[in-house]
Amino acid sequence: MAEFLKSVEDLAARIPDGSRIAVPPDYSGCAMAAVRALIRRGARDLDLLGVPQVGFQGDMLIGAGCVAAVETAALTLGEYGAAPRFTAAIKSARLRMRDSTCPAIHAGLQAAEKGIPFMPLRGILGSDVLAHRNDWKTIDNPFGDDDSLVVLPAIRPDVSLFHAALADRAGNVWIGVRRELMLMAHASRQTLVSVEAISDDDLLADDRYASGTIPSLYISAIAQAPRGAWPLGLKGHYAPDAGHLREYVALAATEDGFRKYLDTFVNASESGIDVSA
Amino acid sequence: MAEFLKSVEDLAARIPDGSRIAVPPDYSGCAMAAVRALIRRGARDLDLLGVPQVGFQGDMLIGAGCVAAVETAALTLGEYGAAPRFTAAIKSARLRMRDSTCPAIHAGLQAAEKGIPFMPLRGILGSDVLAHRNDWKTIDNPFGDDDSLVVLPAIRPDVSLFHAALADRAGNVWIGVRRELMLMAHASRQTLVSVEAISDDDLLADDRYASGTIPSLYISAIAQAPRGAWPLGLKGHYAPDAGHLREYVALAATEDGFRKYLDTFVNASESGIDVSA
Amino acid sequence: MYRLEELLIVTIATMLDDLGHVAVGAASPIPGAAGLLARARSQGSLRVSLLGSRRHNAFTDGGKELFDCAAQGRIDAFFLGGAQIDGEANINLVGVGDYPKAKARFPGSFGSSYLYFLVPRVILFSLEHSPRVMVPRVDFISAPGVSPDGVYRPGGPYALVTNRCVFAFHRKKRCFRLLTAHPGEDPGSIRSNTGFDFDAPEQVPETPAPGEADLELLRGRVGREIAEVYPMFASRLWNIKEENEAETPSASTEESIGARFHSLQD
């Protein structure tokens, strides 16, 4: 059922303003070329979900004014330091922030995957994470005595957006051990994927691939985007462009610098951007 | 952490009488050689869990008097007809039967996998499956109005027992797309596996295998047992021995015939059994 | 000339034509062939997930995926059988007599207690349309046909296809209505073989005969496709030989063996 699109611009066009959009962390296959296209098309009011956390794409989308709200266990650039546009947005209270914790995001997506309204989860009690989540509840364990636990509402994103190594002509997408991408696809209304390459072989015909493949049943649209995770890396294929990422962090320290980054690396058409690292 | 054992007898010795033991359906990798060893050692009072249903191994264990209770969505020999020893045991009320439904068994195992006391599930309301399960409850949806749903207690088997194609020297077990076996391993206290072969290569080093591999972290013990699923098949390796299975069904129609089957095909040591189909 | 099985396959296929994704459980050669026929007619826009198939089964997340997929609203139609079926579309896959000690014990409820609630178009299917299957009230409700208001239930019974006729199910009125009678049957023969009451029009049309195009598809492409999972079925009906990989289980379903309580789902 997956549709093949010509470009990441076409992928970005499938993400309406106001969408609840789920994205993976920096190490798990980020559709950075599609994120640039989303910024170019001037997306607005996105509700960004980190699964379970989000990195550079979050900082960029926030800096570019595409994001109204964030739900995540962390917004982190890892070793590259604090996320400058995120930090600035928090300080000026421009973001509606729903701080979460990793397993709560996985559990919420699993609830959507199972079509159940909520998922119970241990831990979390007594934290300020819970205190600030009006949408989370605490109930008595129906199988326990004097035992309460947190219940998390299902998280059903409008869109999941990520990058993977390989798709086949039927629209099946190989994600290997990055199983959180499969959970995202199961839980989401729409799943949009950019891929390095499209194979003529059926990924489902060989168990070695099938075991790490999201069936096309869950994939809405695919666009080929070689090096589509750049400047992040894609495990097994290419490393992050550390020099570029450091340059981003340096420029994005100020609003002006960030604008300069956008002009240089985003606002040109994707074909005008050198992704060769 | 997986231990390598010399034989299926050693695997069977790890399963104490009274264990709650989870097994897969006939098409998903059944450790039939180990089941025969379990019968030979005279196991008693097993609480058998079909994930989510169980076939020939269930009928055999019940017929041999190893089983006190069964929880399953079905006990079925599929195209081979009614399960004769199961049917006889039900008629004589020798089994404590906990009829379930497939997704409830998966959900209960997922609750154990997540370390939560229960899992909510849609459907089931108004069925006699629910009416006869005193251990299941119905609660109000904490996120809904006038919406109740079933909650299922976590299922944490003492033992999971299955057969797979391949393990490596570190004790990782390749199951391909038979992901219910991974769920069983995550949810169980002990996981015992017979395998066709043991590879010198690290299954986790290559994403194509890793994506379908249960890490040894979850595997308690492994014994090599070539054609260990016989007389059932192992997808991708060998087909079920239809002639033998029909012979089983014919013999097991009577208690005497079943005893004859045991004498011929089970009570000899495993090396005395011709599994070459 | 066509066979009863072909009539049933084409009849069921017509109920699937407008859908996106149809799943078929184990031991269901006729529903499986119907799904594949509908898929062939759809030029591939219909997806069919056939349990037990390697080629027509895209699931990669283990046994739970079929059920999760249904709960996500991604399965439009499914098939269920029943050792007993009653006039409110309750189905019994467990046993006859008092539970748990049954006079006749069947394999069990499989996924029926769940999928019946979640798949919008559940088609009940039985090859034994007799008073012992079509009962006034099932002895054990594996899955209820209807649910009170307030129960989350996007799915439920849509039709009942038997070896004698086709019923539609009316969820509000909680009863079956006879739609068509197969050749050789009439309302009288159907009533005398049905233990529950049902609505019927004054004139009951005959179930339409399969068209030539459908028969050609069945006896060719669809037959070869279904032979992967049900080689004996395809061989018996169409003399089509299995195109199997060696390791594919030589699965087959002889309707003669306990067909009336074939559970039609995993």
Add this chain to the structure above:
Amino acid sequence: MYRLEELLIVTIATMLDDLGHVAVGAASPIPGAAGLLARARSQGSLRVSLLGSRRHNAFTDGGKELFDCAAQGRIDAFFLGGAQIDGEANINLVGVGDYPKAKARFPGSFGSSYLYFLVPRVILFSLEHSPRVMVPRVDFISAPGVSPDGVYRPGGPYALVTNRCVFAFHRKKRCFRLLTAHPGEDPGSIRSNTGFDFDAPEQVPETPAPGEADLELLRGRVGREIAEVYPMFASRLWNIKEENEAETPSASTEESIGARFHSLQD
């Protein structure tokens, strides 16, 4: 001669020696090296799951597996940091000032709100032992150090290892107790850099120096192993060159960059 990092690694490793499975989150080179050292000393009986590692990370079920694994009781020790840590072992990974509009905003709570409850031996780790990190009361509780009776909590804080000293945490008394002071520190220097009160013995022993065997392992095998994930760390400490596959992210953690709020888990 040894470096502070080596002292910390060996100190932490000693807390792991009797365990079966230790997991280490992201951006945690010192805990990671400690895990690998303990593993080397255990002759392989200790399993270490190192997030970001290809060779020392056996998870195959996606991002949720670490958390599920902990809840199953299969993880014996884990590490957490904190932009703020208080005397009841509450940790703050979110921000300083009123939430949500923070004076200083950190990445977020990661898995701390959960793992702190479920992993029996959580070791808190901080390379900035100063009054601004060791506060009387955290501004935001990412995860509480202690929980009331009745809260399901098989896990919790076990020790706090800093650049100045080692504390044990007493769950019943809800407070830290100074165990050892690193060379150059004494109870006075530690108290003046700690915003919360803590117990201390009359004589505070010095943190034992690393043994030769440990230093040899660190500067050899363990250094090479940790270089897979933290090449710049291994290079800076031991001049060990990365043995990386090309595609492995050139991850590195300069403690100088915001080290005090390194979240130590995924």
